[in-house]
Amino acid sequence: MPEGHSVHRIARQFAANFVGRRVAASSPQGRFVDGAAQVSGQKMVDAFAVGKQMFLEFDTGDWIRVHLGIYGAWDFSGQIDMDATIASANGRMGQTNMRGTVFDAAGENSLTSIGAPRRSRVRMGELTTDSRLSSAERDSWLSSAERDSWLSSAERDSWLSSAAGAYRNPADSFPPEPVGAVRLRLLTDTVCADLRGPTACEVLDAIEVAAVVAKLGPDPAREKGKAVEARFIASVTGKPTPIGQLLMDQSIVAGIGNVYRAEMLFRAGIDPYRPGKLVTTDEAGALWRDWVKLLAIGIQTGQMMTRDGLRGKALSDALARRDDRHWVYKREGLPCRTCGTSIRLDVMATRKLNWCPTCQV
Structure with missing residues (x-):
């Protein structure tokens, strides 16, 4: 997910x-016909x-509210203007473990990264040797990535070199014919999504949106400051539920997934089975601040990079292969990178959980 x-x-x-454009909406699949008709012709304003x-x-x-769930994904095609922070990925935005996924040297399979505007259609599993960037396009991509202060210039060069593919497949026509069960198509004169x-795709009014958001916990990409951190700390430390579930x-x-x-x-050295009420205020605050940091890195790079201090080849490997990005996730049976203990795989409240029984207490 x-x-x-x-x-x-x-x-x-x-x-x-x-945003700022009138949008034609349709439901090629037929499961969202009324909702699509309701918003079609309107201008998107935000x-x-x-979360x-x-x-x-x-x-x-x-x-429109969309929750992708486990299987949801967005595909973008057309003359795509890339957000300045979007420097890499494979084209399909959302689903992270679908069959046929190409190597993810360029991201967590979460967005189209080609540099723009240009007319293109990028989807997973459609990469060819003809889809590499031109020299001019690569220079443009590099200049955007150079604004990323998280990596040194040399490390960015290494990453971009290893991901030299940034991929594109020119579309024969625009808009393209729908492929598969498209619940919702949003279309401007130049871009198609x-x-x-998805798990959820529905039309709401402002009151209903506010009610949905009110039920969600804080998201550090939208809410900042000590008051937000304090809200998280109070929620965590006041409950007997294991911190791994909280x-x-x-x-x-x-x-968080x-x-x-x-x-x-x-990273915090906390046993996932420890009750929230036994997590100290300092530990809970450190967890929140780590989430603030990791989420910002994920948004900026498209990758769930959770290992700190990597340099040179180790960093290049981690940027190119998700197996090298993490401390414990999907490393069950392998030795802990810190202590050598075998990483465990448990099921907590129906969800898989990797952890180190020695490092986490």
Whole structure:
């Protein structure tokens, strides 16, 4: 399931390509015909994410709420203007573990990254040797990535060199014919966005949107400051529920999924089974601040990079292969990178959980 950073990046893609424009909406699949008809012809005026949910606002007061769930994904095609922070990925935005996924040297499969504007259609599994960037396009991509202060210039060069593919397949016509079960198609004169397989896709009014958002925990990409941190600390430390479950509760904190949950608890050295009420205020505050940091990195780079201090080849490997990005996630049976103990895989409240029984107490 896409975690919070991916959904924020999708919202930025809508902000860059749809906000301020009138949108034609349709439901090629036929399951969202009435909702699509209700918003079709309206101007999109805002696009934002809270946790794993995205909200698109239109000028008549209608909103579309989308929750991708496990199988949902957005495909973008056409003359795509890239948000300045979007420097890499594979084209399909959302679903992170679908069959046929290409190597992810360029991201967590969470957005189209080609540099723009240009007319293109990029989808997973459609990459060819003809899809590499031209020299001019690569220079443009590099200049955008150079604004990323998270990596040194040399490290960015290494990453971009290893990901020299940034991929594109020219579309024969625009808009393209719908492929698969497209629940919702949003279309301007230059850009098309197709939604497939979401858990939720519905039209709401402003009051209903406010009610949905009110049920969600804080999202550090939208709410900042000590008061927000204090709200998180109070929610966590006041409950007997294991901290590993609390971090996955979207009413406690919005946007965390399996990957970030496992990695944050390892980084904090906290046993996922420890009750929230036994997590100290200092520990809970440190967890929140780590989430603020990791979410910002994920939004900026498109990758759930959770290992600190990597340099040179180690950093290049981690940027190119997700197996090298994490401390414990999906490393069950392998030795802990810190102590050598075998990483465990448990099931906590129906969700998989990786952790180190030695490092996490």
